[in-house]
Amino acid sequence: DGGITQSPKYLFRKEGQNVTLSCEQNLNHDAMYWYRQDPGQGLRLIYYSQIVNDFQKGDIAEGYSVSREKKESFPLTVTSAQKNPTAFYLCASSPSSTGRNLGYTFGSGTRLTVV
């Protein structure tokens, strides 16, 4: 079955470390997105990508970086510059950001905790 796989499910980071969250999809979707979820704040957009080798900053990109070397993969790196990284991270994809009437398919998320 097609879907989005996020790994790991739980991740612990020490102060000053960079960590990378994986997101892989086999839906042949063009567009991919990373969201951060904090209690009471809904989902906020970190980065998004419409095609391979191209991506754009979202509303809260500071302290994060991404790459899109393959259509199927959109990893997110949480750098040491992100001062409050403890959160739930969701990856999503859609067939095309320029298509009509398109919702997202979401992964199951990664819970990142700073220890």
Next chain:
Amino acid sequence: AQTVTQSQPEMSVQEAETVTLSCTYDTSESDYYLFWYKQPPSRQMILVIRQEAYKQQNATENRFSVNFQKAAKSFSLKISDSQLGDAAMYFCAYRSDPPDSWGKLQFGAGTQVVVTP
């Protein structure tokens, strides 16, 4: 930028009863899409229902229906015959009509639905 407001942090409903979740949004665009997503305790986001702004007819999916009032910029979700499995966080989301938006979804803060037996 568009904003999405869900003014009800939590709503409680008894099994078999009906509950309505409110959502308002702010936009200057005429063409866009609106969505309701459900996030159960597993935290998996599930699309419940969607509405195209150019359609006047309200969307319906089984026990879920919306009341879309374009002029009022309101998009409420009605859950009929509530079931224990409906207990979840519900998010309202807005998406501009491409190509300028890059397909980005703007989410509200969410409404927690509690279903009591």
